[in-house]
Amino acid sequence: MKLSIIGLGKLGSPMAAVMAHKGNQVVGVDLNPAFVKAIQEGRPPVNEPGLAEMIQANRERLTATESYEEAILATDVTFIIVPTPSDPDGRFSMRYVLSAAEKIGAALKKKTEWHLVVLSSTVMPGSVGGILQPALEKHSGKKCGPDFGLCYNPEFIALGSVIRDMLRPDMILIGESDERSGAILEALYSQTCESNPRIQRMNYVNAELTKLSVNTFVTTKISYANMLAQVCDTLPGADVDVVTTAIGCDSRIGQKYLKGALGYGGPCFPRDNVAFSALARANGVPALLAEATDALNKRQVPRLADAILARMPKGGTVGILGLSYKPNTEVIEESQGVGLASHLLAQGVRVAVYDPEAMTNARALLSGAEFASSAADCARKADVVAITTAWDEFKRLTSSDFKAGATVLDCWRILPREALGDLTVLYLGSGLTEASPVAAGY
Numbered sequence: 001m002k003l004s005i006i007g008l009g010k011l012g013s014p015m016a017a018v019m020a021h022k023g024n025q026v027v028g029v030d031l032n033p034a035f036v037k038a039i040q041e042g043r044p045p046v047n048e049p050g051l052a053e054m055i056q057a058n059r060e061r062l063t064a065t066e067s068y069e070e071a072i073l074a075t076d077v078t079f080i081i082v083p084t085p086s087d088p089d090g091r092f093s094m095r096y097v098l099s100a101a102e103k104i105g106a107a108l109k110k111k112t113e114w115h116l117v118v119l120s121s122t123v124m125p126g127s128v129g130g131i132l133q134p135a136l137e138k139h140s141g142k143k144c145g146p147d148f149g150l151c152y153n154p155e156f157i158a159l160g161s162v163i164r165d166m167l168r169p170d171m172i173l174i175g176e177s178d179e180r181s182g183a184i185l186e187a188l189y190s191q192t193c194e195s196n197p198r199i200q201r202m203n204y205v206n207a208e209l210t211k212l213s214v215n216t217f218v219t220t221k222i223s224y225a226n227m228l229a230q231v232c233d234t235l236p237g238a239d240v241d242v243v244t245t246a247i248g249c250d251s252r253i254g255q256k257y258l259k260g261a262l263g264y265g266g267p268c269f270p271r272d273n274v275a276f277s278a279l280a281r282a283n284g285v286p287a288l289l290a291e292a293t294d295a296l297n298k299r300q301v302p303r304l305a306d307a308i309l310a311r312m313p314k315g316g317t318v319g320i321l322g323l324s325y326k327p328n329t330e331v332i333e334e335s336q337g338v339g340l341a342s343h344l345l346a347q348g349v350r351v352a353v354y355d356p357e358a359m360t361n362a363r364a365l366l367s368g369a370e371f372a373s374s375a376a377d378c379a380r381k382a383d384v385v386a387i388t389t390a391w392d393e394f395k396r397l398t399s400s401d402f403k404a405g406a407t408v409l410d411c412w413r414i415l416p417r418e419a420l421g422d423l424t425v426l427y428l429g430s431g432l433t434e435a436s437p438v439a440a441g442y
């Protein structure tokens, strides 16, 4: 197929590469000339594993332009993957989507053939039918259905594995204006996906609600595991990993996202959960579960800070290993490591930080922190070291990397007790005591 993709960011550029890789002719569009130039020169506009290689290998089918008109006139299907930032009330803003719709509409006006427009950005339920479709009709002077089709097709991907997740999804979600539009998108995904995903076709509003509900459900699961970890910390002999591994064996529950540790972060989970609550509240429905999930998540940083401060010598330094919101990404939005560092700095505590990839992004937010040159450099400066992101390179730290007499607070339980000699080692979710079951090897 001939596809245009509006927005070449963290989601749009991997989507462009995957679609070209599967034999489609793809034209990318972005307001940012540097992103357009990157694609034109065969480079990735953003960091994502496998993206550089995939763009390079598919240059003949992948181009980019700053001109909407050029892209839309040359293609049959246009994906919109622009930001939908959260407003202060937690709802997603449509301002970038509407700005894109205006330009798409103007280009559609000049086109005689039928065209399919697909929105992939996360939006509030009611937005596609109530806001986007009227905007496209107004700016194009055309009618949705006979003149162009419209689908809502959000992606379920995780940063760090976007390409894999796009090639091997569990499910493809399609909210469609009409049968023809949904069928085109279904055909595209049948040819793109390697996992034979379940294709769920429905109206716009069900698809919009499904997208938000998936992330709200997953965040509920994470907060449940964190609540369990907190209980385990108070029960001598309890170990959250032992408990979650066992309960995850029940097929009604499952193992995924059931790890008691720190709160969830990143660009999607926190705000999708809050948006769900905002939607329910606005419609007069109590969103107690989603609100409790969010409240539990916000308690993780203060809880960790208290555990650290209780073990800090006066005037000591806290080392924080991990600033990205999860391993293998430079993204720091809503990251627990950055949240912890900010919380401690605000209390006048000396903080040293290190992350393999997120240092540049974190510098602007943590001006009072000392940025170490390596994990061991950070560990050596600190009296209490918290491991806040489970990066592989942290798993190799041993007692000689730490200051003598330091306390290590391993939030993800990645360091074997035997590698840490006579240091005090505390495992979150496992008693927060040195004589924990993990430490004893049970």
Ligand SMILES: NC(=O)c1ccc[n+]([C@@H]2O[C@H](COP(=O)([O-])OP(=O)(O)OC[C@H]3O[C@@H](n4cnc5c(N)ncnc54)[C@H](O)[C@@H]3O)[C@@H](O)[C@H]2O)c1
Pocket: 006, 007, 008, 009, 010, 011, 012, 029, 030, 031, 032, 035, 081, 082, 083, 084, 096, 099, 100, 120, 121, 122, 123, 155, 156, 157, 158, 159, 267, 268
């Ligand atoms: N990043 C994720 O993990 C993820 C996962 C699922 C859903 N989403 C959703 O996907 C959407 C995009 O997210 P992202 O992370 O790719 O954002 P991003 O900020 O990384 O990229 C968005 C891109 O759109 C461009 N852009 C903005 N307005 C434009 C316009 N009018 N015309 C052309 N280009 C424009 C920006 O320059 C930027 O390059 C959001 O709604 C987000 O909630 C993101």
